[in-house]
Amino acid sequence: MSDVKKLLIVEDDLGLQRQLRWAYDGYEVIVAADRGEAIAAMRAEEPAVVTLDLGLPPDPDGTAEGFATLAGILALAPETKVIVASGHGARESALRAIADGAWDFYAKPIDIDALGLIVARAFHVHALEAENRRLAARTEGGTVLGGIITASPEMLKVTRTIERVAPAGVSVMVLGASGTGKELLARGLHEASRRKGAFVAINCAAIPEALLESELFGHEKGAFTGAVRTVEGKIEAAQGGTLFLDEIGDVPPAIQVKLLRFLQERVIERVGGRKPIAVDTRVVCATHRDVDAMVADGSFREDLYYRLAEIVVRVPSLAERPGDAGLLARAFLARHAKAMNPAVTGLSADARAAIDAHGWPGNVRELENRMKRAVIMADARHVTAADLDLAPAEDASAGINLRAARERADRLAIRHALARSDGNISATARLLGVSRPTLYDLLKSYDLGAGAAGA
Structure with missing residues (x-):
């Protein structure tokens, strides 16, 4: 793919054409004076961004020809960022242009610097979306880290960090709110590590303290009432692989001591056993709790923390990943509609606005659950805000x-x-x-x- 940024200027005023061409010397500029030339340029050059004057011949005093040109451009290349400019009823034209698929609107007379910022931003967003499509294609092939779907720089930084530390064999602590994808990242780390053993996950908060030791370290036959056979624990099950300790902050102090010994000596003893067992298991842990505060108040051992947190990765919440909510919503819709309601094909405008406006306190998990429910409940081809049980955006014009x-x-x-x-x-x-x-x-x-x- 060429790195040249192609900008199509659709403008019938020759003086303004020259002015705009001069102002955009950092781009490869293509100029068209009417709808026919614009459509021909779209087919031949495939520009990423278009600035479009709605007042085009043969109707330079109206907007009909401009809107027809907008429709033609988007029909050819829906991903094109079209920036519409008009001096004819600016508000009404803006509302209609955005509704028809324009990326942005600018009222005449044109301020070159201001329009230049809009154009630069359009190229930036177009590049991000192209990268996202590339990532989505890779995700379908199973090669993206942990199946994470994102276009946000914040989350891409996290995945790059995981990919870099994966082969190193160090212990990794993943910090983030519930539902942000910590286990997906841990699985991605395991897959990228080339360790041949299994990925074994255990939620430390979901198992009673009396049973957690046995779950982690296993037990010998007769170790306690009901122990009718010898059972290996999760640490042994992950021999040669990766053990994922979710919610490590909920591990009680007595078991913290045993985990520390395992991490220091790489041996365990089953409950009721006396024989040390050597285990080659990499440990990745995660929690939504403030571990630094727990270390400070003594509820989490400082020496265990430093053994577990050789590398610390902080996962942003969904609210801190601009644009990812809509991206994930479309991916979840496609996944669940295929299995549950094939008639559903997309998101309505009010659903997209509501998804962008919602704070997502439950993060990606909340989003997926809402999308699954919406796909089941939807009566039309497009999921609505009501199907998602989300309030419509307060201001209908917020999107514009x-x-x-x-x-x-x-x-x-x-x-x-x-x-x-x-x-x-x-x-x-x-x-x-x-x-x-x-x-x-x-x-x-x-x-x-x-x-x-x-x-």
Whole structure:
């Protein structure tokens, strides 16, 4: 795939054509003056972003030809980011353009710098979505770490960390709220580690204290009432593989001591046994609790913490992964509709808005459960907000509140560009397609700085 960013400008004013072509010297600019030329350019050049003046001939004083051009572009390439500009009834045109699939709207007269930011952001989002489609394709082939579906830089950073530490054999502690995918990451780590043994998971919070020791270390025949045979524990079952200790923060102090001995000496003794058993098992643990606070108050052994947390990975909540809720919702819909209700094919506009607006306190687990229920309950082809048992977005125009949307997108795009350029202002400005003074103004107005790359 070429790295050249192709921008199609659909504008019948020759003077404005020249001005826009000059302003976008960082892109490969293609120009069209009417619908026919625009559609031909779309077929020949496949631009990622289009700026479209709605006032096109033969109806330069109206918008009918512009909307017909918008429909034609999106019919050819639905993933294209089309930025519509018009001076004709700006609010009404904006509402209709966004409803018809335009990515953004800008009212004339055109401010080149402001439009340049929108264009740069459109290329950025287009690239993210292309990367997401690539990841989704890899997920279908089972090669993405743990089956994680994401396009957020925050979560991709986590998966890259897991991939890097997987072959090293060190103990890993995964921290994050319930439902964020900690076990998926642990499974992905095991698969990437090339260990040939099994992946064995145990939820330490779900097993009573009296039984947890036996579950972990096994027991000998006759060790206690009801022990009619010798049983190996989860640690032995993971010989040559990976043991995943979920909710490690709930392990009682007495068992913490035995876990520490195992991690130090790599031997265990079954309950009721006297013979040390050597075990080659890698330990990955997870918890939603504040382990640092538990160490400080003495409820979790500090020496055990340092044995378990040779590498600490913090998993962001779903609310901290912009865009992932909608992405995951579509993936869950496709998965569950196939098995439960094949008539369901997509999400309605109010469902997409409600998914974006919801805080997802239960994270990915909550989202999947709601999608499963919605697929079963849906009466139409598209799942609605009501099917999801979510309130519609309070403001029906929230999706086209351009000032708020632009500010959110500006912040995200600037952070990404700063990160990619290691905080270099000149390089960041080039990536965003703006001048240095414009970038400085944005950094000041959004209270961002070169350090925002690591924020």
